[in-house]
Amino acid sequence: MKPQEDIREPGTSHGELCLRLSSTPRGARLARALAVQQLTEWCACPHDSDLARTVALVTAELASNAVTHGGLPGRDFRLTVRLLAETVRIEVTDTRPECLLPATAPGPVGPDAVSGRGLVLVDAYAARWGCSVRDAYTKCVWAEVRR
Template identity: 80%
Template sequence: MKPQTDIPGAGTPRAESRVLLSSTPRGARLARALAVQQFTEWCACPYDSDEARTVALITAELAANAITHGRLPGRDFRLTLRLLAETVRIEVTDARPERLLPATAPAPGGPGAVTGRGLLLVDAYADRWGCAVRDAYTKCVWAEVRTGHPRPLT
């Protein structure tokens, strides 16, 4: 799937969660844990469900890219989760708008390559994904995961 370069008609979220995290491996691990926690709370599904694992994998990849390729000293990255009608949107905003994503997910490296598969995983597991530059200081990489039937919010 070709990534989309903007965030199309997201609509009004039923719920939203935002947090700033340090651009460190610890911040990336925390992003993954927080995303799964929030997702399972919103959708009333178990932590080991396929949907929760998909949210964990996508969040981990987007956060890892933010701390690896989108990091500037002293700048954090932001994790935003939005519960939409039938999807959960995961957004990771970093401080490097000049480092845009490639037009398509890159080809996998050779069998011995240690890195370079993150966007391939996002492309394989997300229903939609893309990148948006909203201002001169940040870039947002987002992905959507379909939810089964989110429970009503109270």
């Protein structure tokens, strides 16, 4: 699937979580845990539901990419999770707008590769995803998961 342009529907959010987290592996783990915790509170779904697992996986991949490819020393990343009518939208904003996503998800990597599967997983689990640059200092990578 090709990444899509960021098309927002104003006024359709049923809940929103927005946090600044450190651009470290710990910050990425915390993003995943907080996204799932908020989702389970909004939807009253268990932590081990398919929706919670999918949100955890997508959040983990986006946050990990922000830390690995989008981080600068001393700069945090922002996690925003929105509960929409039909989807859960996960946004991760980092401080490297020059490091854009590829036009499409990369192809499969070899079984011995230790990285390179993140966007493939996001592409497989998200209803749609993409990247937008809104200013000269940040980029937002987002994905929407069907509820």
